[in-house]
Amino acid sequence: MPKQIVICDDHLLFLNGISELLKNTGNNYDIFKFSDAHSCRNHLMQNVADVFICDLNINHFDGFVLIEELKSQLKNTKVIVLTAYYEDFLIQKARKLGVNAFLKKETPAEELISIIESNKNREFYTNKSYKKGESVYSAIDGSIVNKFRISRQEKEIIKLIIKGLTSKEIAEVLFISITTVTTHRKNIHRKLEINNSSSLIKFAHENNLLD
Secondary structure (H helix, E strand, O other), rough: OOOOEEEEEOOHHHHHHHHHHHHHHOOOEEEEEEEEEEHHHHHHHHHOOOOEEEOEEEEEEEHHHHHOOOOOOOOOEEEEEEEEEOOHHHHHHHHHHHEEEEEEEOHHHHHHHHHOOOOOOOEEEEOOOOOOOOOOOOOOOOOHOOOHHHHHHHHHHHHHHOOOOOHHHHHHHHHHOOHHHHHHHHHHHHHHOOOOOHHHHHHHHHHHEEE
């Protein structure tokens, strides 16, 4: 019986490319591809999948939220996050959520297929390599700060958000109240026109703010 594989990614070129790649492996796969979270959710609510491959930012919808919403439907499904965002706190969040593997989008085809074919009960897998002295984030570029009128404290908060700290932890590090952190986070989202941490990380990547 063919292995049922569902892929959700809003980058159509990547979505079609990975679909064709899997079809050409010679393995017995049925591929179902979706470029939006709503259609993907509807499919998985009504159909069983052996493997679910999901991006983290799907037309501004959080992939983690989608996985959480489908938790009962995915209990017998191997869940693979395949993303361009590779921060440590995202990997840890995936592990806690019960995701089976967290892979970067430049993962070699052979490695992805190996994960697809592996036992679902294998240990959580990620292919991140750590470098000595590697920084989780880089300093916020001055031109970006000026362009978006980001204050000095907001800049520090962005760094800490990307590092994975909660609002409570940020308040403790900066010696300010949680209310102040919450206000700054709202201002950051308003100024950058984003509404969640995934979008903030995407902004940081697109503006070369991360190592």
